[in-house]
Amino acid sequence: MAKRSGEKHQVILEAAVKTFARTGYHRTRIADIAREAKVADGTVYIYFKNKEDVLISLFQNIMNRFVEELKTELFQCRNPDEKLDAIIGYHLNTLENKPEQAKVTQIELRQIDQTINEGISKPLLSYFQLIEEVIEEGKEQGLYRRNLNTRTARKVVFGAIDEVVTCWVMSSKPYNLADLKKPVFEMLVKGLQ
């Protein structure tokens, strides 16, 4: 069970994003995902342990790619400010361009008992770490306050971006998420200085 590769694995994952985004995690039945993926119900259980495993695999998939690509972005930046800008920009761009993923990330994923689930927290941690590294670097270079608590600062930074995305996902009136890049960056960078 739970083969992590193979064409079907990916097909089911893609069907799951769509279905979770459309119907919501709890209202989605395995049968719905299976139908969307054009496989039999049982096939889902060849590749995933259960429904929760589908959601978590989904998230790990998304987050791994997210963090990898963000790393290459950051590689091209020359200073912490540029990096912070890149983080915010990449975060908002990515979710704006993949609204289904955004819905799953911001809403459905939080439907799982997070106190237990490390399948969610672990992939997030590498993103958190990336943010913290930028803050540390800024502190070392004297760009950001030395007395700043890095962890707390990271929470503020992530919390701000995350809330901005959540509001966008839940908003009934569509607007450009990318437009918020600059104001959010300005607030956060000043907060760090």
Added chain:
Amino acid sequence: MAKRSGEKHQVILEAAVKTFARTGYHRTRIADIAREAKVADGTVYIYFKNKEDVLISLFQNIMNRFVEELKTELFQCRNPDEKLDAIIGYHLNTLENKPEQAKVTQIELRQIDQTINEGISKPLLSYFQLIEEVIEEGKEQGLYRRNLNTRTARKVVFGAIDEVVTCWVMSSKPYNLADLKKPVFEMLVKGLQ
């Protein structure tokens, strides 16, 4: 059905906070709440439409009291900075003192399909408005940047505080939430200036 008052109403609500915090929303059965409240299963349905209604009523209850008390706090402040400080302080203090409420607010509440549910967003809106009023006031008084988009700024402020609380709720190692008041305030106020 769905009487909104009565002694039992309150008893059930209190039993629900405990039970949701202990077991999690989805794993909690109406029968569990009823047992904790020492009433019959059916009695729950005299006071609430259904399980979701219990959770939402709970939140409305909490938020109404939260906003009312926060308002009196703010009344005693003399300038936007003090008010922002009061908001952060009150928010963190309240949830630190009521860990069960915090668990429900930060975790369990997010288990409900938020795209539909205005029972959750409405009570939050008055809190959001309070924050926005403070920002507006700061802008008018020249304390905060004039070109600040109030709504975006509010998202950053709320997102930051909310994330700090969520991390605290989910953390396995206990620490003082109140200790984060000052650093969070400093970051946010600088971000607004």
Added chain:
Amino acid sequence: MAKRSGEKHQVILEAAVKTFARTGYHRTRIADIAREAKVADGTVYIYFKNKEDVLISLFQNIMNRFVEELKTELFQCRNPDEKLDAIIGYHLNTLENKPEQAKVTQIELRQIDQTINEGISKPLLSYFQLIEEVIEEGKEQGLYRRNLNTRTARKVVFGAIDEVVTCWVMSSKPYNLADLKKPVFEMLVKGLQ
């Protein structure tokens, strides 16, 4: 759950005998029992833990009554031979008169993993003990061989009766089970002497 009294409890048990006898344990669905008992599927689970629990409760019910009634029968016998005769007679009579129970006892009950299940072996033990007491008594009175191993003798006695019943249950051509009382008694009593 698993209230051991109440009208429904009995109704479901009676429906279960019929259904198991007609359809066989493994082919019987809880829904079949529920329909036969004219209750909802869920009601079965108020009174029984699961399907296996229904079968075992059934057997315990049957065996308890069986052993109780057999005891009163034995009370009226004056010597071990009469008692052995009573055991065989009562055993064969009872099952001949309750063919559904016989089917369940001889066939369906053996569909459960007996190596684990003490819900089956325990009620049987009191029957075994009754048989062993008669054999012991016979040995003490010099009626049966002193060097007879009581336990082994009991196995022979019970095995013989049990096989006779099983053959009768599985036979396609109907015949009188009671007719076998005398020949079986004669063989067994001689075997004991």
Added chain:
Amino acid sequence: MAKRSGEKHQVILEAAVKTFARTGYHRTRIADIAREAKVADGTVYIYFKNKEDVLISLFQNIMNRFVEELKTELFQCRNPDEKLDAIIGYHLNTLENKPEQAKVTQIELRQIDQTINEGISKPLLSYFQLIEEVIEEGKEQGLYRRNLNTRTARKVVFGAIDEVVTCWVMSSKPYNLADLKKPVFEMLVKGLQ
């Protein structure tokens, strides 16, 4: 489909005895047998119609060999008493030496709806016939009672031996099954006389 010969046929059968004995018929999945036999799941279906067919083939295999070997044993006996002794001895010896077969024969095999299944009763019949022939011979030679009903006597004999084996299989404390040969023989032979 359902080839009755070939090397794999035997390999699967041997894997099945082990697996059924270890896990129990109903809890055994075809995949378990296949893995134990080191063949693919589908291969099982080349040699057997379905899961039930595996169990029944198993039993037929066992019983055919059992009856054949028993016949040669009986051939060396000079009178019905010796033959009865041989039957009991061979029956108990065989199962004591093949505990996995014993488990399958005494427990797992009875998990199949016996009212329908002639795949089980047919191979047993030849064993029954062997027993009946010995009884008949005894009656003819005046060793056993003339008025004995052969069929009933056979049921008593087989039932006794079978129960002795079943008790041994299900017993948690190990003991020598062969030790029961003599007492069982004595009881049965006296019963017949």
Added chain:
DNA sequence: GATGAATGAGAGTTCATTCAT
């Protein structure tokens, strides 16, 4: 208002069986 026994829809999951390779 209060009760709690009864309801029954609903969905996750398993696994015997098939069949294209």
Added chain:
DNA sequence: AATGAATGAACTCTCATTCAT
């Protein structure tokens, strides 16, 4: 002959909700 991925029917059990008392 052999494979093993894929199938999808089957069925248990849960639990929110109702309603007669």
